Amino acid sequence: MNHHDQYKVIGHIAPGAISASSTASVSSVIDTFGYGGGRLIITISLGSIGQPAIKCFVQESDDNSTFTTFVGATDTDVDGESGVQVTADDDNTEIVFDIPLIGARKRYFIVNYSSGSGGGKSNVMVHAIIVGKQIGVAQSTSDLTQRTGSKAYRATNV
């Protein structure tokens, strides 16, 4: 990566225990404005999973109001294998969605994750990182993160 490369981290679904038949609350919609031509990588991190998921997909929107689904956990993965919904056996794994921000894609994105109506709660967290080039953008915490109160630190090398 050269010095013009930029990124932004978005805490999308805060770490939480999702109850039966609940949809995880999205705390920040992913706004990719300024990152056209870059890449959006969404990580769904699973902790203790008490029940299967009934929804796990990514949606996009032009207006941050009407969202349509374009990639989901039941699609074919990068290994060419048929995807599956999260089950109670998927403790401590990741689901990663790799989304090139090319012309076909819209500006806003959300993850829709809903639990089934089975047993206990499921611990889920979603992070997104947008990578691209925004020449001349200063690297402040507000450039590098989205949610209020967040902090960014950069390692100082010897």
Place this chain on the structure above:
Amino acid sequence: MNQLDQFQVIGHISPVSVGSGVTASVSEVIDSAGFHGGRMIVMFQTGAMARTTSTCIMEESDDGSTWSEFMNATDRDADGNTGTKPDANSDNSDVVFDVALDPDRKRYFRLTYTTGSEGGKLNNLIACSAILLGRRVGQEVTSSKGTKRAGSKLYQAKGKQ
């Protein structure tokens, strides 16, 4: 990013409720082998917070065994402000550690997070994942290359046909 750019996502601390005086368990040490010259972004996320934090630091190691601290949430942040540890008012926020993988850095990394030991409070909901960004020419993208923990899956969105 061009077609030679690669990444790997590491689920580092699974989403978990951390109790009094407890150190969050790391499920995968971050191994940066193959990403030399690239960049590591460690993303620590808070959910509902009730307790203080006693430790929130980044450590590195040459051998995955002996660790030394090189970053701390109390360091100056990217804005030049004095950093602070997440506390009970830090619900739904992110702490991001941006680490250039140059020769000064070691191969293995981990984030150590410990809550305060005050009693009578709810636990802190936290999680941490990392992403390694770099170039590994000719590296095919598969779930096992793009993620680290067993059982993880990687999906790539297609453009409109």
